[in-house]
Amino acid sequence: MDWSALALSLELAAWTTAILVPVGVVIGRTLARRQFVAKGIVEALIALPLVLPPTVLGFYLLVAFSGASPLGQIYEMLVGQPLVFSFQGLLLASLIFNLPFAVQPVQRAFESLPGDIREAAWCCGMSSWRTFRSIEFPLVWTGVLSAMVLTFAHTLGEFGVVLMVGGNIPGETQTIAISIYDRVQALQDQQAALMSAILLAFSFATISFIYIMNNRTRRRREY
C-alpha cells in the first residue's frame, strides 16, 4: 500500500475543494441569476473538462504551465521553481479540470430557488449578504455539499491530467491513481487491488451520500 500517494491525493483533493467550492458558489450563483450575452460560451467553457479527453486538457495545461509560456515564466520568476511537475502545478490543473464539478451542482441549486424569495427578503429590509446567509444558503446547501463531495472524489480519481501536468514523482506529484497504474505495470496486482478497492469504496460512499442527501431535500420540499 502506497501511503504517501494516498496522502498526496487527499492533500490535493482537500486543497482543490477548499479553494474551488467558494469560487463555484460565486460562479454558480452568478450564472443562475444573471443573463448576459456570452453566458452560453462561459457555461460551455466550464463544462469542457467533462467532455474533453483528459490527455487533451493535460496537454494544453502542460503547454500553458511550461517554462516557455508567459504563465510558466512569471511563476518561475516569482517562486524560483517551475510550475510543471510540481504540486502547485498539479493543484492549478486540478482547479481547472474540477471546475464543472464545483460549479454545476451549485448553479442547479440556485436555479431551483424561486426568484421572488430574494426579492421578498430585500423588501423586508434584509441586506444582500443577510439574504444570502439566512435565506439562500440554507436552501442551496445540499448543492454546495454535492459540489464539495464531487470535487473531492473526482480529484482523488483523476489520472490523465495529473499524469500529463504532474508527471509521476513519488511524494511530489504521484497520486493514488497513478500509483495504481505503476503497480499494475510492475505486476504488483495485490497492492493495485487494495488501492483500487479503497478508491472504489470511497467513490461509492461519496456518490451514495450525495444521492441520499438530495432525496431527503426533495422529500422535505415536497411535503
Added chain:
Amino acid sequence: MNTDNTAGLHVHLKQAAPISLDAEFHCATGELIVLVGPSGSGKSTILRCIAGLTMAKTGVVRFNETAWLDTDLGIHLAPQKRSVGMVFQHYALFPHLSALDNITVVLNEASRNNREQRARELLSFVNLQGLESRRPSELSGGQQQRVALARSLARDPEVLLLDEPFSAVDQITRRKLQLELARLRQQLKMPIVLVTHDLDEACILADRMCVLHHGRSLQAGAPADVMSRPDSDSVARLVGLTNVFAGEVIKQQSEPQITLLRWANYTLECRHRPEIRPGETVSWIIPPQQVILHRRDRPSRGERENPVEGVIRDFVVLGGDVSITMFVEDNPDLPLSLTLSSHVAYRNHLGMGEHITVSLLAHGIHLMPQR
C-alpha cells in the same frame, strides 16, 4: 419632472421598453388604491418600480418629501432603503423556515426574545396564533397569505404593496381574506397599493381605482365613479361595461337642460353635458339596468323617453335574472344589452327572435368626448 408634493405616495413612471409605461397616480396616507387592468397592462411592473425591484427609464416615486426614485436627479434607492412592505403574488415565503421564523429572520431587534415577541404579535394581528411552528408547506393558501402579510408589516413599512394577493386561493377563502384585509386596513395608517385583474375585488376594496392599459393609467377615481362615468370607451370596455356606442351631439338644449345625440336613426335625449360642442362625435354608454322594457300589455308615460326598437338575439337565464341582447333595428352592429327579472321576461313572453321596444333612460346615458 413635475411631482405632486402632497403627503402620501406619488408615482409617475414613463418608459417605452421593455414594458411600455406611462402611469401617474397618487395614494394618500390611509388610502387603498387598486391598480386594475388586464394581464400585461403593467400593473405588477409598476408595483416593482415602487418597491425598487425594477427601475423605470424615467420617473419619480416619492413618499411624502422623500424621493425613492427620481431619474432626473439620479436617485434610485435600493428596496432595503425604501420603507415598503410587499406581499408577492405567490407569497414568496421562506420555505425552510417556520411561520414564526419567516418573520423573526427579517426583524432587526437585537435579542432573539424581542424578535420572537414581535413576530408573535404580528401573527396574532393576522389571526394566525397557534400555527407559529408550521412551515409554509404545512399551511393552507390563505394561511400562507396571512404569514406573507404579517412579514410585510414586520419592518413597520410606510407603504404597503399587494401584488394580486388573493389570486392563489379559492373563491371562499378569497372573500374571507378580502374581508380581513378590509378590517385590518383600518388599523394600517399608510398608503396601500393593491394590484388585481379582478374588477369585483377592486370595487370591494378600493377607495380609488386606477385603470391601466398597456402600462398607461387611463383613469383614476372612486370605483363607483369609474364604473358609471368612464372617461373613454377604452376605460368602459376595460371595466367590463357593455352598451358602448358612438354617436354625434347635435344640439345642447337649455330648457329642459339636455344634450341631444344622433345615434343610428334615433335622436336620444341625454344627461346634460354643455361642454361638448354640437357636431362633435362622442362615445356613449348606458348601463343595462337603465334600459327599460316597454310592457306589451300596459304602455306607460315613460315610454316616450328615448324609445328604441329591436329583435332579441341572445336570451340567457342567470339565476333570477335574464340577460338579453337585442339588435337595434335588427342590426348586428348595434347590440344593446339589458337585464330583467326572469318573471318580467316570462310575463312579457320574451324569447329569441321576439320584437321588443325599450326606453334608454336619459339620466343613464353617459357621453364621453373622443380624444
